[in-house]
Amino acid sequence: MRNDKAPTMADIARKTGVSPMTVSRAFKSGSLINKDTRDAILKAAEDLGYVFDSTASNLRSQKTGFIAVTIPSINNANFADTVRGLSELLSAHGFQILLGYTNYDTEEEERLIEQFLRRKPQAIVVTGGKHTPRARKLLENANVPVIETWDVPAEPIGHFVGFSNADAVRSMVDHFVAAGYTRIAFIGGDASRDTRGSDRRLGFIAALSDHGLDASRLIDAGAPPISMREGANAMARLLAEYPDTEAVICVSDLSAFGALTECQRRGVPVPARIAIGGFGDYEIGGISVPALTTINAQARQIGERTGQLILDLIDDKPDLHHVTIEPQLIVRESSR
Amino acid sequence: MRNDKAPTMADIARKTGVSPMTVSRAFKSGSLINKDTRDAILKAAEDLGYVFDSTASNLRSQKTGFIAVTIPSINNANFADTVRGLSELLSAHGFQILLGYTNYDTEEEERLIEQFLRRKPQAIVVTGGKHTPRARKLLENANVPVIETWDVPAEPIGHFVGFSNADAVRSMVDHFVAAGYTRIAFIGGDASRDTRGSDRRLGFIAALSDHGLDASRLIDAGAPPISMREGANAMARLLAEYPDTEAVICVSDLSAFGALTECQRRGVPVPARIAIGGFGDYEIGGISVPALTTINAQARQIGERTGQLILDLIDDKPDLHHVTIEPQLIVRESSR
DNA sequence: CTACGGTGTGATAACGATAACGAGGCTAGG
DNA sequence: CCTAGCCTCGTTATCGTTATCACACCGTAG
Numbered sequence: 001m002r003n004d005k006a007p008t009m010a011d012i013a014r015k016t017g018v019s020p021m022t023v024s025r026a027f028k029s030g031s032l033i034n035k036d037t038r039d040a041i042l043k044a045a046e047d048l049g050y051v052f053d054s055t056a057s058n059l060r061s062q063k064t065g066f067i068a069v070t071i072p073s074i075n076n077a078n079f080a081d082t083v084r085g086l087s088e089l090l091s092a093h094g095f096q097i098l099l100g101y102t103n104y105d106t107e108e109e110e111r112l113i114e115q116f117l118r119r120k121p122q123a124i125v126v127t128g129g130k131h132t133p134r135a136r137k138l139l140e141n142a143n144v145p146v147i148e149t150w151d152v153p154a155e156p157i158g159h160f161v162g163f164s165n166a167d168a169v170r171s172m173v174d175h176f177v178a179a180g181y182t183r184i185a186f187i188g189g190d191a192s193r194d195t196r197g198s199d200r201r202l203g204f205i206a207a208l209s210d211h212g213l214d215a216s217r218l219i220d221a222g223a224p225p226i227s228m229r230e231g232a233n234a235m236a237r238l239l240a241e242y243p244d245t246e247a248v249i250c251v252s253d254l255s256a257f258g259a260l261t262e263c264q265r266r267g268v269p270v271p272a273r274i275a276i277g278g279f280g281d282y283e284i285g286g287i288s289v290p291a292l293t294t295i296n297a298q299a300r301q302i303g304e305r306t307g308q309l310i311l312d313l314i315d316d317k318p319d320l321h322h323v324t325i326e327p328q329l330i331v332r333e334s335s336r
Numbered sequence: 337m338r339n340d341k342a343p344t345m346a347d348i349a350r351k352t353g354v355s356p357m358t359v360s361r362a363f364k365s366g367s368l369i370n371k372d373t374r375d376a377i378l379k380a381a382e383d384l385g386y387v388f389d390s391t392a393s394n395l396r397s398q399k400t401g402f403i404a405v406t407i408p409s410i411n412n413a414n415f416a417d418t419v420r421g422l423s424e425l426l427s428a429h430g431f432q433i434l435l436g437y438t439n440y441d442t443e444e445e446e447r448l449i450e451q452f453l454r455r456k457p458q459a460i461v462v463t464g465g466k467h468t469p470r471a472r473k474l475l476e477n478a479n480v481p482v483i484e485t486w487d488v489p490a491e492p493i494g495h496f497v498g499f500s501n502a503d504a505v506r507s508m509v510d511h512f513v514a515a516g517y518t519r520i521a522f523i524g525g526d527a528s529r530d531t532r533g534s535d536r537r538l539g540f541i542a543a544l545s546d547h548g549l550d551a552s553r554l555i556d557a558g559a560p561p562i563s564m565r566e567g568a569n570a571m572a573r574l575l576a577e578y579p580d581t582e583a584v585i586c587v588s589d590l591s592a593f594g595a596l597t598e599c600q601r602r603g604v605p606v607p608a609r610i611a612i613g614g615f616g617d618y619e620i621g622g623i624s625v626p627a628l629t630t631i632n633a634q635a636r637q638i639g640e641r642t643g644q645l646i647l648d649l650i651d652d653k654p655d656l657h658h659v660t661i662e663p664q665l666i667v668r669e670s671s672r
Numbered sequence: 673c674t675a676c677g678g679t680g681t682g683a684t685a686a687c688g689a690t691a692a693c694g695a696g697g698c699t700a701g702g
Numbered sequence: 703c704c705t706a707g708c709c710t711c712g713t714t715a716t717c718g719t720t721a722t723c724a725c726a727c728c729g730t731a732g
Contacts, residue, residue: 006479008688019712024690034710049477054454055400056688058391059717074419080411087410087437096451099435101423115432118390141385143342228623257620264625284593284620287564289600344718355682360720370680392718395687 007048015044027052067095067310068116068124072104073225078280078299085303093311104193104224110135117142123310129153130195145313147306150196161306161323165196166203168295168327172249172277173207175329181247181275185217187234188251194224197251204249217242226251231258245274253278253285253294275335290333297327343384351380363388403431404452404460408440409561414616414635421639429647440529440560446471453478459646465489466531481649483642486532497642497659501532502539504631504663508585508613509543511665517583517611521553523570524587530560533587540585553578562587567594581610589614589621589630611671626669633663
């Protein structure tokens with residue numbers, strides 16, 4: 001069954017009595033070739049068990065069909081949605097995504113970018129706008145489109161598709177203040193690694209200050225990604241340190257749900273005694289009892305817009321694109 | 337800044353005064369080369385902004401460093417854990433994972449496999465043991481190691497690293513029966529696409545029958561993946577159709593949590609009025625109130641064992657490996 | 673002084689597809 | 703009958719790296 005060597009286009013050419021070039025054409029859609037010839041070639045290929053060799057094609061044509069993508073974590077429904085949006089569009093156009101996880105670490109991101117560039121991707125998508133100097137240099141010299149996502153970078157490397165994490169949280173603060181809450185806390189936002197989380201915390205502080213409110217109720221919950229458990233622990237600390245807190249905004253729905261469960265275990269009513277807000281509109285926030293007020297960051301849309309942008313860029317429309325997404329505040333039972 | 341053409345090894349060779357072959361050696365660890373020569377070459381490479389070209393290397397050496405992996409969904413913590421286990425081990429050895437999502441559809445899996453094989457991966461990992469005939473044939477003729485995971489296939493294509501979904505559920509049924517429950521239901525397990533879910537339901541039916549109990553309380557919850565919301569809807573139907581049910585096993589923790597929330601909304605006490613069991617040991621099951629009894633399928637271990645197996649196989653130990661994983665029953669408040 | 677093993681490097685020829693160019697056949701219009 | 707032009711296909715060279723073989727050099731043992 002297993003031949004000594006896998007058949008090549010040359011084998012098909014011999015068998016069909018045409019040149020290798022014609023075999024090549026038979027496999028490309030939209031190339032000029034007689035229908036009978038093509039059918040004969042495809043049949044011969046099937047008979048021989050031929051498998052097209054992308055590696056050779058990639059080298060000669062200088063097109064790999066790869067799109068490199070780095071995300072902080074594979075185990076996060078938000079980033080997964082972005083990748084899905086990207087993936088569905090791009091794979092329909094024959095592209096293959098090279099996915100890498102930075103683990104919220106820019107050093108790891110640098111390593112990934114270096115590895116990916118060796119594969120000659122036709123575009124590279126990164127999450128966030130903070131990178132090591134070397135990573136930045138690699139991206140700038142890469143000679144392929146670079147798209148930063150999930151952020152509005154202060155100094156974009158190339159294109160970006162994102163939103164302001166600070167402004168998004170501000171909209172939630174406004175909601176809480178309008179609802180009459182004044183003693184508001186924030187859980188999460190460790191600055192050591194996750195810039196999106198710390199941007200949210202900064203947005204929280206700025207917004208409270210603008211309202212003339214005290215912005216010192218900040219509970220650290222450890223390095224990202226923050227688990228539900230860490231959210232619960234943070235809520236326990238919050239209730240101990242600032243017992244008169246009326247509302248709390250968590251860096252994500254996951255930590256928010258963890259915080260909610262801590263209240264449930266202690267018999268603290270939500271929102272009657274304390275209101276809770278999350279971030280990311282994860283499925284759990286919509287179904288928990290009570291359901292969680294949150295912000296939909298349009299993760300999927302980020303992916304779709306990024307994918308469309310890449311298709312445009314590869315299709316040779318080399319304008320610079322700065323796409324700003326509008327996150328949506330979703331008010332649910334946990335804050336009313 | 338951007339040169340007309342990216343520098344190649346030949347450029348480095350010219351600049352350093354050595355042959356391209358020596359440049360190539362400088363980039364391979366463990367190859368015979370003078371230290372000073374190597375340092376000079378690496379410095380020249382850095383100066384020129386050289387980026388190694390894997391595509392050429394892959395073609396010549398007939399090694400791509402790719403490992404193809406298909407999973408049903410990117411947005412599932414269990415499969416994500418498996419991929420993480422795989423990824424961490426393999427990327428440390430210089431491999432790059434090609435990840436694809438079948439969306440629980442074997443037709444889509446077939447398309448993915450065909451695409452992946454063109455990239456000449458050095459191993460291919462698939463989730464589950466059910467494939468289209470053509471996909472099976474492609475895998476059999478692929479001439480690279482094939483590993484099926486998350487299942488114990490009736491007729492393995494090559495290697496596998498998995499567990500019996502039916503037996504895993506049986507252990508939970510035994511637990512419920514030992515705890516005194518007799519009117520037990522099952523939510524999920526639509527057979528149209530997800531074989532693991534339907535295997536679990538079959539295991540449920542078989543186990544109940546062995547205990548001499550009625551196994552007709554089966555609630556369909558739609559095509560996989562089953563959301564929390566669908567779990568909630570299924571619980572509503574269960575309470576309506578079989579109001580005297582004492583316990584319910586759900587196809588996953590996500591649907592189990594959804595079911596739990598439905599009980600909370602209706603004021604049905606868990607487990608006093610109805611006990612709930614899930615599957616997969618997702619984070620939510622450990623923190624919800626009450627915490628969920630579940631089965632840890634050792635998702636991460638599946639990935640790690642698969643990764644180690646691949647390393648062994650590529651390192652030329654071509655024995656056939658059938659690795660059986662032991663899922664663990666975790667009893668929590670929702671069933672006691 | 674010859675033999676020999678280890679080290680470091682170079683020359684050559686691929687790996688398998690396809691870009692670029694061009695040639696032959698055939699139809700249509702003059 | 704001739705030329706223009708389209709369709710179909712072949713020839714040649716090449717993408718950038720590396721497997722392979724060859725060989726020069728050095729030190730040491732016999």
